[in-house]
Amino acid sequence: MLMNTSLKEWKGKIRPDGPGKVTGGIKYLTDLTFPNMLYGKILRSSEPHAEIVSISTDLARKLPGVRAVVTYKDVPGLNGYGIIFPDQPVLCKDKVRYVGDALAAVAADTEEIAEKALGLIEVNYRRLPVIDSTEKALEPGAPLLHPDGNILHRAGYSIGNVEDGFQKSFVIIEETYDVPRQMHAYMETEGGVIVPEPGGKITVYAGTQHGFKDRFQLSRILNIPEKDIRIVSSPMGGSFGGKDELNIQPYGALLALAANCPVKIHQSRQESVKAGLKRHPMKITVKTGADKNGKILAHKVKIIADTGAYATLGPAILDFAVEHVSGPYKIPNMETEGLSVFTNNGVAGEFRGFGGNQITFALEGQMDRLAEKLQIDYLEFRRLNLREAEDPGPLGQRIAPTNGATHVLEAIQKSFFKRADLRNEKGDLNERWKARGTGAAITMHGGGLGAGRMDPAGGRLSFTKDGKIAAAFGFEECGQGLLSVIETILLEEFNCLDKDISIVIGDTDLVPVSGSSTASRATSMVWHSLQKMKDSFRSQMIDLAELATGTPANRMEMGPGGIWLKDAQQSGEAYLSFADLASALVQDRSISVQTSFDFPVSPDATVAGSHFLYAFAAVIVEVEVDILTGRVKVTGMEQAVSAGPVVSPMGYRGQIEGGGAMALGYTLMEHSIIEKGIYLNDNFDTYLIPTIFDVPFEMITEAVEELYEGDEFGPRGVGEIGTVAVAPAIAQAIYNATGCWINKLPVSPELILEKVSFMEGDKWM
Amino acid sequence: MDVKKVIMATPSPQPVKIELELEVNGFHRQLTVAPAARLVDLLREDLELTGTKFSCEVGRCGTCAVHMDNKLVNSCLVMAYQANGTSICTIEGLAERSLDPIQSAFLEEGGFQCGYCTPGMIMAVKALLNYHANPTEEQIKEGLSGNLCRCTGYGGIIRAVQRAIKNLNENEIEGAVGWKK
Ligand code: FES
Ligand code: FES
Numbered sequence: 001m002l003m004n005t006s007l008k009e010w011k012g013k014i015r016p017d018g019p020g021k022v023t024g025g026i027k028y029l030t031d032l033t034f035p036n037m038l039y040g041k042i043l044r045s046s047e048p049h050a051e052i053v054s055i056s057t058d059l060a061r062k063l064p065g066v067r068a069v070v071t072y073k074d075v076p077g078l079n080g081y082g083i084i085f086p087d088q089p090v091l092c093k094d095k096v097r098y099v100g101d102a103l104a105a106v107a108a109d110t111e112e113i114a115e116k117a118l119g120l121i122e123v124n125y126r127r128l129p130v131i132d133s134t135e136k137a138l139e140p141g142a143p144l145l146h147p148d149g150n151i152l153h154r155a156g157y158s159i160g161n162v163e164d165g166f167q168k169s170f171v172i173i174e175e176t177y178d179v180p181r182q183m184h185a186y187m188e189t190e191g192g193v194i195v196p197e198p199g200g201k202i203t204v205y206a207g208t209q210h211g212f213k214d215r216f217q218l219s220r221i222l223n224i225p226e227k228d229i230r231i232v233s234s235p236m237g238g239s240f241g242g243k244d245e246l247n248i249q250p251y252g253a254l255l256a257l258a259a260n261c262p263v264k265i266h267q268s269r270q271e272s273v274k275a276g277l278k279r280h281p282m283k284i285t286v287k288t289g290a291d292k293n294g295k296i297l298a299h300k301v302k303i304i305a306d307t308g309a310y311a312t313l314g315p316a317i318l319d320f321a322v323e324h325v326s327g328p329y330k331i332p333n334m335e336t337e338g339l340s341v342f343t344n345n346g347v348a349g350e351f352r353g354f355g356g357n358q359i360t361f362a363l364e365g366q367m368d369r370l371a372e373k374l375q376i377d378y379l380e381f382r383r384l385n386l387r388e389a390e391d392p393g394p395l396g397q398r399i400a401p402t403n404g405a406t407h408v409l410e411a412i413q414k415s416f417f418k419r420a421d422l423r424n425e426k427g428d429l430n431e432r433w434k435a436r437g438t439g440a441a442i443t444m445h446g447g448g449l450g451a452g453r454m455d456p457a458g459g460r461l462s463f464t465k466d467g468k469i470a471a472a473f474g475f476e477e478c479g480q481g482l483l484s485v486i487e488t489i490l491l492e493e494f495n496c497l498d499k500d501i502s503i504v505i506g507d508t509d510l511v512p513v514s515g516s517s518t519a520s521r522a523t524s525m526v527w528h529s530l531q532k533m534k535d536s537f538r539s540q541m542i543d544l545a546e547l548a549t550g551t552p553a554n555r556m557e558m559g560p561g562g563i564w565l566k567d568a569q570q571s572g573e574a575y576l577s578f579a580d581l582a583s584a585l586v587q588d589r590s591i592s593v594q595t596s597f598d599f600p601v602s603p604d605a606t607v608a609g610s611h612f613l614y615a616f617a618a619v620i621v622e623v624e625v626d627i628l629t630g631r632v633k634v635t636g637m638e639q640a641v642s643a644g645p646v647v648s649p650m651g652y653r654g655q656i657e658g659g660g661a662m663a664l665g666y667t668l669m670e671h672s673i674i675e676k677g678i679y680l681n682d683n684f685d686t687y688l689i690p691t692i693f694d695v696p697f698e699m700i701t702e703a704v705e706e707l708y709e710g711d712e713f714g715p716r717g718v719g720e721i722g723t724v725a726v727a728p729a730i731a732q733a734i735y736n737a738t739g740c741w742i743n744k745l746p747v748s749p750e751l752i753l754e755k756v757s758f759m760e761g762d763k764w765m
Numbered sequence: 766m767d768v769k770k771v772i773m774a775t776p777s778p779q780p781v782k783i784e785l786e787l788e789v790n791g792f793h794r795q796l797t798v799a800p801a802a803r804l805v806d807l808l809r810e811d812l813e814l815t816g817t818k819f820s821c822e823v824g825r826c827g828t829c830a831v832h833m834d835n836k837l838v839n840s841c842l843v844m845a846y847q848a849n850g851t852s853i854c855t856i857e858g859l860a861e862r863s864l865d866p867i868q869s870a871f872l873e874e875g876g877f878q879c880g881y882c883t884p885g886m887i888m889a890v891k892a893l894l895n896y897h898a899n900p901t902e903e904q905i906k907e908g909l910s911g912n913l914c915r916c917t918g919y920g921g922i923i924r925a926v927q928r929a930i931k932n933l934n935e936n937e938i939e940g941a942v943g944w945k946k
Contacts (some may be wrong), residue, residue, distance in 0.1 A: 019872065022869075022877065479879025481878060650874075698923075
């Protein structure tokens with residue numbers, strides 16, 4: 001289905017959070033204020049690597065208007081956090097390992113006073129050598145950043161015999177791919193308000209992608225039971241993985257408890273850049289061999305990821321990259337080795353694509369180079385090596401059979417030919433210093449957290465006293481349109497009206513455990529939950545209607561506004577309205593269905609984190625390269641996506657286009673530069689993300705909705721897939737335009753100029 | 766090497782305040798604010814109009830965009846005293862009895878996701894369409910180039926602008942034959 005948003009399609013499908021968003025009426029958590037609210041600020045380290053000699057807060061405490069100052073001494077529980085293991089100090093005691101490390105936090109009557117108080121805190125450091133590259137971290141005798149050394153995680157996978165494969169190969173390509181540190185750049189920086197409640201409880205109003213996980217981590221830090229902590233986590237002004245880990249919550253909570261007042265913290269962009277997560281920079285060295293006919297025989301990969309100062313989800317991201325080394329291709333001999341290495345370069349962590357983007361750039365780059373050497377069309381070369389529906393997954397595990405790879409490749413192949421016609425028709429290629437090229441790439445991307453990881457899901461449906469079908473999920477609305485997804489599925493399943501339903505998400509006091517709003521899992525898990533709950537819910541509703549009216553249950557069904565008679569002419573009004581049905585809910589009768597289950601995993605996975613459900617995408621782009629300035633402009637982008645049925649067309653298209661633009665930025669302009677442990681570009685004047693000028697004016701998204709016969713897993717999420725294969729497609733297009741191979745991102749104009757003037761390609765002379 | 770920060774505790778001067786008068790969304794307002802306050806602070810803090818956002822505070826993102834005397838400005842770059850005597854329109858002032866056609870177009874076309882850029886973006890579209898009733902592609906890009914959106918990739922926003930133009934033109938025709946909205 002080609003996406004369009006005709007009037008018919010959007011009617012009744014306006015996002016539930018839409019009106020609040022277009023009128024400015026919706027309150028983000030950083031917009032909240034409470035009576036007696038104080039403002040909090042966090043003192044971050046000025047040193048990327050140092051011992052702390054002393055911290056003195058005396059002057060700060062004396063400043064009029066300061067209500068609380070906290071340091072490591074004031075952490076009642078565990079002074080550490082981290083989703084996998086808590087190696088990041090909440091407040092540093094003896095050592096700082098990056099410029100975002102927190103040393104103290106202040107709450108004051110105004111933000112200005114808090115800011116001023118930070119300036120009065122005296123920290124004496126003893127500088128340590130800055131480990132500013134993975135090479136330095138791996139040198140023998142390098143200073144150790146953590147007790148267990150500088151390697152956070154190793155991962156690997158091998159099958160067959162690569163050396164043997166190389167020996168049989170007709171062509172071999174060796175290349176190192178270098179990909180940068182990307183910033184999430186959500187428009188709403190981290191923030192919120194933490195409110196102390198009677199009885200030692202607290203409510204945390206702050207964006208996160210997993211409220212229950214925040215509750216668990218905060219409970220450990222604050223040493224108060226989880227049940228006394230309430231996390232309200234929606235709505236958010238964007239996250240993309242960046243707000244998955246704790247950010248300001250522990251500081252807000254410590255200050256709120258110390259001052260016994262609500263405390264608001266809203267980080268400035270500079271603070272956010274310093275403290276926040278980034279996408280892992282990676283160096284990926286690859287050697288790939290293929291035979292004369294274009295069959296890939298061997299693939300050897302070494303990944304070195306710069307994970308920065310602390311773990312967060314670094315290990316899982318490396319595992320993901322290792323899993324996706326061979327993408328949708330069948331390769332008989334493989335050897336992959338991955339290292340995630342600690343440095344003093346910020347903290348790298350979870351980010352949309354989760355290691356897939358980096359590895360796909362390398363893999364698809366190899367595919368292009370091999371195809372070129374073998375003189376085979378690059379799409380045809382991919383087809384020759386493509387997985388088939390029932391092939392095992394990339395780690396040899398059983399996966400849900402899928403033809404996604406073939407579908408998206410075919411879709412993009414068709415459009416490639418169409419575009420070739422257009423290009424010929426236009427025939428405007430005579431602007432002398434403009435070079436144009438087309439490129440394409442494909443990818444396969446796992447959903448869910450993977451085998452061997454806690455990945456619970458669930459939801460609740462209930463019928464309220466005021467006659468609403470209430471759905472509750474422990475997911476968050478980061479902007480992705482989850483509310484719309486829940487609403488659409490409810491309307492479809494129960495054939496009711498949007499006014500008949502109410503949706504609660506992102507509030508740990510009100511919702512069941514659903515797992516995280518990450519890993520492209522929320523849409524999929526909402527659908528699964530409702531499949532599990534709908535029959536029981538429906539029959540309880542009809543039973544109640546029978547009780548209320550005496551009409552036999554089998555003559556009734558749910559419909560718009562209430563319960564309808566099946567055989568009666570549908571005369572425009574429900575037989576029994578939901579409001580009337582609700583009045584039959586006497587004291588001891590209630591309707592509530594709850595489900596909890598796990599994200600589907602492979603039955604025979606041997607490698608932790610390997611996936612069972614995958615989505616696929618193919619991207620085709622057109623670029624225009626200015627040979628005089630080296631500037632690359634993407635003039636066209638089309639993505640074909642295979643992720644099962646589309647739930648909400650507008651949301652789906654938005655995810656793919658938005659992901660595409662974000663990946664365009666990754667490819668052509670975004671680089672969060674750290675030198676000697678210090679961030680150089682700390683705001684949008686120096687860290688550039690795509691503007692409306694940088695993206696194609698029209699992008700096309702094609703959804704291949706077909707699932708393999710017997711596939712019962714419904715819609716897969718599309719939150720990440722649109723970001724994964726864009727970079728290699730652009731790189732290929734640049735090659736086709738200029739003859740220059742790209743192996744380093746972002747592609748800088750200087751790089752193109754340098755390459756063109758030394759003419760790796762001889763097109764211009 | 767030891768690093769030591771030398772701190773001098775200076776007594777904080779008595780905070781001075783300045784008086785302002787301005788019109789916000791059609792209402793006359795009198796305010797007393799800190800001299801260093803910016804228009805964005807005044808709107809968000811003093812008037813609790815939190816529809817106007819901020820994200821960079823250096824004039825690069827447009828999430829804080831409002832109209833001042835009918836011109837699009839980044840309210841993080843306008844000092845409160847510069848707003849004295851002006852007329853300000855924020856996102857909250859756009860919808861009168863019903864949504865502005867631009868707002869409806871954003872709803873209909875999915876011109877937002879997280880919505881954090883949306884108030885500024887809609888104010889920018891409003892300014893664009895005030896200036897050019899039928900903007901060209903270049904004019905649309907020019908008009909919105911100061912507003913960053915991280916979620917949509919601008920696709921939905923561009924479609925929303927195109928629909929808004931259509932909606933507005935249709936309304937005009939309706940108006941011409943005396944129809945009520
Ligand atoms: S906050 Fe004003 S332009 Fe970014
Ligand atoms: S909708 Fe999120 S930044 Fe534009």
